Amino acid sequence: MPVESPAWLQRDVVCHLWSSLHFRTVTSSASYRFIPTAPGRSTLQLSGCWKASCSIPELDEIFGRLPAHLDHLKITAEDSLNWDSILLVFLSHFLDHCRKKQLAVDLTGLPEGVQSLLTLARKSTSRPLNKEKVQTGMIARLGQGVLDIFARGRDLARFTGEIxxxxxxxxxxxxxxxxxxxxxxxxxxxxxxxxxxxxxxxxxxxxxxxxxxxxxxxxxxxxxxxxxxxxxxxxxxxxxxxxxxxxxxxxxxxxxxxxxxxxxxxxxxxxxxxxxxxxxxxxxxxxxxxxxxxxxxxxxxxxxxxxxxxxxxxxxxxxxxxxxxxxxxxxxxxxxxxxxxxxxxxxxxxxxxxxxxxxxxxxxxxxxxxxxxxxxxxxxxxxxxxxxxxxxxxxx
Amino acid sequence: MRAIQPLSVIDLTMAYDDFILQQNISFTVERGDIFIIMGGSGCGKSTLLRHLIGLKPPQKGKIMYADFDFWQADAAEREKILQRSGILYQSGALWSSMTLAENVALPLQRYTVLHPPVVRELVEFKLSLVGLNGFSEYYPSELSGGMRKRAALARAIALDPELLFFDEPSAGLDPVTSRHLDELILELRDSLGATVIMVTHELDSIYSIGTNSVFLDREAKTMLAVGNPKTMAQETENPVVIDFLTRGTGKRPR
Incomplete structure (x- = not known):
């Protein structure tokens, strides 16, 4: 007796079929599909060309396709996956988003190089120290300018003295x-x-x-x-x-x-x-x-x-x-x-x-x-x- | 896509005008190697590297990238090969009037047609690979020597190169930093699937990451040994090589 498949599976199969049909025609571009594995769990499979020379899907687009009620996502890659740093940048952003959504992500299905580079990049040993641009008012700038003139004059005088x-x-x-x-x-x-x-x-x-x-x-x-x-x-x-x-x-x-x-x-x-x-x-x-x-x-x-x-x-x-x-x-x-x-x-x-x-x-x-x-x-x-x-x- | 490995050098003679620096240099670099060019000071290690990366034409001999004679090719072909190589210069050679982000972005702007926001993201990513995220707006002069080296490494790997050339990467770094740099090089080699060619005389680096090497000697004006440095240290009979690899003590490493 055929067991009726649960609703979540049917929907994802359709999505899966659609996306594989859709992407079969464009082999040189980046493609992905969601494969449901269990309730609340799914696999994101990457294939095609994830390189700087190919067009990479937008994050919003992928998150829009994300199956509902998901709490665990495994990312895998087809053997034929072609990648460079663009994939890493993409995954880096993707993981940031997932962290915000409190979605657990398993990266073990990705090529080893991708995994280790991602770990390396996200190890983040240095503190973000980027300089702040201090906004100063006109009066402050004028004052600074005058002080600079004095400092400059002192420098010149010192140099003359040294000579x-x-x-x-x-x-x-x-x-x-x-x-x-x-x-x-x-x-x-x-x-x-x-x-x-x-x-x-x-x-x-x-x-x-x-x-x-x-x-x-x-x-x-x-x-x-x-x-x-x-x-x-x-x-x-x-x-x-x-x-x-x-x-x-x-x-x-x-x-x-x-x-x-x-x-x-x-x-x-x-x-x-x-x-x-x-x-x-x-x-x-x-x-x-x-x-x-x-x-x-x-x-x-x-x-x-x-x-x-x-x-x-x-x-x-x-x-x-x-x-x-x-x-x-x-x-x-x-x-x-x-x-x-x-x-x-x-x-x-x-x-x-x-x-x-x-x-x-x-x-x-x-x-x-x-x-x-x-x-x-x-x-x-x-x-x-x-x-x-x-x-x-x-x-x- | 043409695979540019392995790199092989055939019967190379390097000379400055009449002064012959090295002759009869031949070796082959296999894919995935960390190939060390070693030898005492002034033996022509850096000059060999300059020959390999197209800065100085050889007096005699060939440098082959795969089946491709580097110095017979025209400038455009040579550039195509160099485009697949990343080079880390001895003193970093970061452009001092540009921020780190601009330094790393320049190869990307030169050789790809990516949109500026994508370039920016790639640059940030490359800087975070070398542990310098957050420093993108800094100028090289505002950084320490080790950070400058790492930033230069980020620039070298900007284009995901298949071949990485390093000229004394750990020169002027403390032992811990230079070990971190070695690990980073190893990590990048494994993940990017690149081949590394490295000029160095740091014995620690030579033993810990080198998989193949060539030993140049100033007196003999040629190479004295080729092979895995660890085996070389065990098996060589040449006193100069033994001296170098054991730091003059003559005690071979286990």
Whole structure:
């Protein structure tokens, strides 16, 4: 006599048939079915492809199909199951949901690899420490900004102080100072910089002469182009252009070198040896640039005047000799000295910015990049500010 | 899908310009092996690894992934092989300007077309596999050395690789942490079904997880022994290998 199957079995058989029909057509996608085993118990069988490249069913969808009144679920997998980490992520979420629903889940039917990886991931040895983003009001941020400015000022003052003490020690012969480094940097920021300084200064001379010629020709005073170029090169452009070139070339290099040393803990290694990084690393760089920038400035002045003479000779038919005599007449020694003094000051601020930013760099690749950027920006800003101040002082 | 195991190296010569580092290197890695590349400092272990992962072309010889000559293939084919490999660099080599989550996500973004939320979940999962759940928003510089190693491991396994390369995974870690790392490597090898190729000179790791190995020597400029490290320690007659495997005491392990 046929025994009538219980109601729960009938419903699940239908579901089972439906899902197997449904999924037989799509073999490469993730499929699953619920197989009832006993009242309140069921098996979730996974098959097909549970990989990142296949479409994975939504959790809600599966929970929607979950047989009612279930308190024990066994998850099994067909032998042909194809899986990668996507299955694990899915199961991880699935188990979280089941835990919330207080549904007991048995994972022993899954491949061993899946089981052990799931255990490993859910062992959760570390405490979730994710940083909270502290929301601050505008006033608080403003206050913090002001405090930061003070802290920054203190840093700058300390760095300046360290440089001064290191200098004093150096002159008393008590500082570690590598003369090899010093000569290397002399060459690096002197002779090696000549090509770029030549190019820029000649072009600046040409531009000045060209702009001046257009105006002066109106008055028939072409010869004064020589004065214009000579004065502006000597007073401003020679020092300024060589300063800006060296800020981009050498200041940035200093910041990058010292920043990378900071990342590699080389600076710490010096400190623990009792060697001040300021006297050992900063002073050679600084002194080299301070020695070389005035020389570069004189060189830039000369080449700028030469550049101007190109225009004077070729475009305005001023004889070369006359051009130079006129240039010489237009200049006083004191004006040349002004430019040299300025470039010395620029040497200080460029190497100061580069070394300061490098030594205060963070310990990552991006931090070194930021330090380099700030070094150049700081150097150029300081160049312009100090120029303005000196112009006022010299005109008194 | 082409199976890329086993990896075999045939008559490899490694050199920096005229300076020959190692020659006549030949060995085969079987599927599921934890293959150890060992030898004293400066013998070219890391250089061998760089040859295997496509960072340095060999001067002579072949590196075969299955029946596939790695260095004869074009760049695209090589990339396909590397896509199935995970590499853990000696110092972690996490990108310092990116958070852990971004570090682990990059291989996934590069080689899969998954939606960002799925990538995020996978990343979280990989980080929890190495015990770093909750640290996804941290930058590498904010972590300890061991955590950085584990994060780098999470990045190496991001794509469920079939081949895992490790360059001195336990360098700079304390004994307990490095044992945990060994266990983790073993666990991942078993569960992912991956093959591990590992450069190391940690004897503990060599004995506890190595199933096959090659011993390189700087003086001889070639390999001195191949085989399971435990058997190697028992059977080798070469004094250099004995010295290395017994930490200079000459007492063979039981």
């Amino acid at each position: 001064v003490t290191a200098l004093v020690l150096l002159f008393r012969g008590k500082a570690y100072f590598r003369f090899r480094d010093f000569f290397y940097f002399l060459q690096n920021c002197g002779a090696d910089a000549l090509p770029i300084v030549s190019l820029i200064s000649i072009l600046v001379g040409v531009i000045l002469a060209f702009v001046g010629a257009v105006q002066l020709r109106i008055f028939g005073a072409q010869i004064y182009v020589a004065n214009l170029v000579a004065l502006s090169m000597v007073l401003e452009m020679g020092a300024m252009m060589s300063g800006i070139i060296m800020a981009g070339r050498t200041g940035a290099a200093y910041a990058a070198q010292l920043g990378t040393m900071q990342v590699n803990e080389e600076i710490d290694a010096l400190r623990t040896l009792g060697i001040s990084p300021v006297s050992y690393l900063v002073l050679p760089r600084m002194l080299a640039l301070i020695c070389m920038l005035p020389l570069l400035c004189i060189y830039a002045d000369l080449l700028g005047i030469a550049g101007g003479s190109l225009i004077g000779v070729w475009m305005m038919d001023i004889p070369l000799y006359e051009y130079f005599v006129q240039s010489k007449k237009g200049l006083h020694m004191w004006q040349i000295n002004q430019g040299i003094i300025k470039s010395t000051v620029y040497g200080v601020v460029i190497s100061f910015s580069g070394c300061y930013q490098g030594l205060h760099s963070g310990r990552s690749a991006s931090a070194v990049g930021e330090a380099t950027t700030s070094a150049v920006v700081m150097a150029i800003v300081l160049i312009v500010i100090s120029d303005a101040i000196m112009v006022v002082i010299f005109s008194l």
